[in-house]
Amino acid sequence: MVEIDKETAMTSRERMTLILRKEIPDRMGLYEHFWGETIPEWQKQGLPKDADPSAYFDYDMINVGGWFDTSIFPGRDELVEETDAWRVAIDSRGAKLKYWKGRSGVPEHVGFEIDTKEKWAAVRDRLLTVERSRLGDLAKAKEGLEAARKSGKYVVYSNLFVFELLRGIIGDENFLPALLLEPEWIRDFCQVYLDHYRGHYEVLFREVGLPDGMFIYEDFGFRNGLFCSPQTMDELIFPYEKQLVGFFHDHGLPVLLHSCGDVRKAVPSIIDAGFDCLQPMEAKAGCDVVELAKTYGRKISYMGNIDVTVLSTNDSAKVEAEVLRKVRAMREMRIPYAFHSDHSVPYSVEFGTYEHAVRVFRENSRYD
Secondary structure, rough: OOOOOOOOOOHHHHHHHHHHOOOOOOOOOOOOOOOOHHHHHOOOOOOOOOOOHHHHHHEEEEEEEOOOOOOOOOOOEEEEEEHHHHHEEOOOEEEEEEEEEEOOOOOOOEEEEEHHHHHHHHHHHHHHOOOHHHHHHHHHHHHHHHHHHHHOOOEEEEOHHHHHHHHOOOHHHHHHHHHHHHHHHHHHHHHHHHHHHHHHHHHHHHHHOOOEEEEEEOOOOOOOOEOHHHHHHHHHHHHHHHHHHHOOOOOOOOOOEEEOOHHHHHHHHHHHHOOOEEEEEOOHHHHHHHHHHHHHHHEEEOOEEOHHHHHHOOOHHEEEEEEHHHHHHHHHHHHOEEEOOOEOOOOOHHHHHHHHHHHHHHHHHHHH
């Protein structure tokens, strides 16, 4: 356990450690994600070309990997069709996807090779053995972890888990009906991948080392709600989420959950599963961190909810109002919080606008 003297300025690691314990540090945390086009655009607007945004804005957290190969067909990338604007390829999960060229965004789902329980049964066993080749260059990963630790930042590994893997391997149009019609297929998929994760992370933790925490990406929602009922999630998805979180907790690692869309009806289950922080709480999908904090208090910590549709107006008064309402409320309620957009910052947000948002945050982020 990190011993912290609150009378002195905290390091980023100390600050985020307290936030993820659902306790109150010296000030709120700060972290961010960006769409691919944003940083090149900002470099035209004043961000130094050699600047790392993480260092430039002095974020409290660093992501150093942990994203091992969970695919069915490692190394596969089969080009199907290509134009000047896009390419269609079959990836290592057996998914046929259409990607825009030179532009960020979710690819179009064209088709999926593993679209029945029989096809899943034919490939599942290849995931049951721990394969060191899936972990990549462990020596390089260890160097990266040790370098990050020296920075004083809070260091995380990250990965997807079962809901995103169901989407990526089986496809939404196949796995969502299967939640109701073929639940045993879903349970088997989730159990195989839970064991797959535990086995590979045991090797990674032993040979590379432990980070400070884990960041798990699971998009449970879309703009208008969850992809399935909370009851279905509780029966088929959250038992495996809870076991994965417990595995990480057994290694002393807090777990942050990234979940897009309107996840409000899933928050009780997210808390029950043991997740330590909820991110990003999409404002454009109806989430409001202030209302969530009023409801759930310190049962979980919070990161995000700064509305990018407001930031994209590039109106300094509107941006300031957005930041101040949320930061001041979280500060007054003494809720553990870290500043972050409500997903990722798009290039429509000007560099000066984001600088202004961070400046307003910093000026108001100290807890009394």
